[in-house]
Amino acid sequence: MQTLYDKLWQSHVVYEESDNQGKQDGTALLYIDRHLVHEVTSPQAFEGLKLAGRRPWRRNSILAVADHNVPTTGRSHGISDPISRVQVETLDQNCEELDITEFRMNDIRQGIVHVIGPEQGATLPGMTVVCGDSHTSTHGAFGCLAFGIGTSEVEHVLATQCLLTKKAKAMQIVVEGELGHGVTAKDIALAIVGEIGTAGGTGYAVEFAGSAIRALSMEGRMTLCNMAIEAGARAGMIAVDDTTIEYIRGRPFAPVGDLWEKAIAYWRTLKSDEGARFDRVVTLAAAQIKPQVTWGTSPEMVTTIDGKVPDPSRIDDIVKRHDMEHALKYMGLAPNTPISEIRPDKIFIGSCTNSRIEDLRAAAKVVRGRHIAANIKLAMVVPGSGLVKQQAEQEGLDKIFLDAGFEWREPGCSMCLAMNDDRLAPGERCASTSNRNFEGRQGPGGRTHLVSPAMAAAAAVAGHFVDVREIN
């Protein structure tokens, strides 16, 4: 009896390493099917490859896009920051030289690497997917083994189509039951990180299972797998079912005809066998999950919308207390403040966690016919890709946002990590649909509260955090 992870692992092992005594420690050479590349973590890898006189092993496995550095306004003038521009141009040059498929900045298919892979059908069930980016876990939503790698490994995959890696332990996170109205995949993700902690999944590959997971759309599943890394797990994954297959059907890179039939027959086997053993199982009841809001500088520092900022003086563990005090000081929050009294200055709806069409629809539903509150200095929507943007515009979502006082931007990572011009000023507070609330993540001194798209939209309208369940 095998877990999904066992199956994905085993089907990609080229050989297993052993030391000079022939002993195996679980390190294997793993074959990689899809290599996603972006501008930030690849230049040094391409350089290394060239210096060694090597070529990509299988260039068709590679899909490249610039997303971290690209501006979200005024693209017709190119990139004004010279250092960012060099990085993006370097990717363009490398792809051109090596004949690698790249969606350039002004291509409608350009977008955040973890949004465009699935959108194009470049992410398929049963694959091993890697990218020099920790949120590669997103692609596990399709029953893939997908994980982030460093630049040396990017070079290794370019040169050999393989990765030397060690098998992780298997964790199953089961979410049973029905989610309450207004509660989303993002809330499940944050609740899980709150429950097991940011290191809870370290050393594990996590499979999400249970009726609440099966009920999620592919967008929701991607949101959840995206944040597996915030719980420390390099990979998150979900078994293949009809929802998966229907999402892929007809996408540009997806197989057609006989190959499609053959593929789906195989994909349907991509689930854990009944009774397969996991090293750890965590269970959550969907009905008990409420809208989540982070209050600190780590995604595990999270509570529910009806909760309060915690009080460090009540924490016995010294290291924990110290961390909490530090976080509250950085966040400019007093202990015991009700979450609903926290007032953001800016609203960011975007990132590889929550910038897909369903996310934009959920946010638009809340803001429709309303306006952002007077204390909100900036509210922005950054679609995950050019195609998401186009779809949203066809549905008239852009109008809803613009009428409500939001800005409607070009696709990219944007204020998720503030490598371009979109960033918080020191001390500014943001309700953000991204995945990390680390110090300085959205701009030096910036304060991030992670929430779902509907919760971000509700905060924009109310001017403070508010339970979205009471709005709609």
Place this chain on the structure above:
Amino acid sequence: MKKFFSCEGLVAPLDRANVDTDAIIPKQFLKSIKRSGFGQNLFDEWRYLDHGEPGMDSSQRKPNPDFILNMPRYSGAEILLARANFGCGSSREHAPWALQDYGFQVIIAPSFADIFFNNCFKIGLLPIALDADTVDQLFHEIEATQGYRLAVNLRDQSVTTPSGKLFQFDIDSFRKHSLLNGLDEIGLTLQHSDKIRAFEEKYRAAQPWLFT
């Protein structure tokens, strides 16, 4: 990759848990297309009082006197001691690059984030996980002793304190072998090219849609 055998060096104590890669090397420095020069911006937001941007002359900037690496007693440290879940966050190899470029050879913590841990080995920086109580004890000893040094030996998998106390650490045999010999992993893998090709052929027959 740099070879690693042993290191006997001054220890800097960074008394924080969940030190993330954004803190280790803030994103504005990730715009570089080079692999070196990140050391001057290691822990940039904690280390300097002004805001750092690429291209700034760090000798003209205002160091934060309260930050551990700016204290004279830890100047020249080669070993960094931190709390649990060190290196969480992004996959940026710039984080280990910055630590190594600054001069660190060893990072000791109760636990590390997976990708960071993995990335360290690729460049010959040694992350060592010791249990939380031991790490706690080391923090106390460092605070009490000026010029506190540790001796790290990879072959024996040991860390020795000035008073002669010895702690063993675990490391995968393959990783240890690679570090001790400074192996080029790509070259090593390419020696198995025939196996990769054979795998590819079988695999292509089973899942042809992956190769269109």
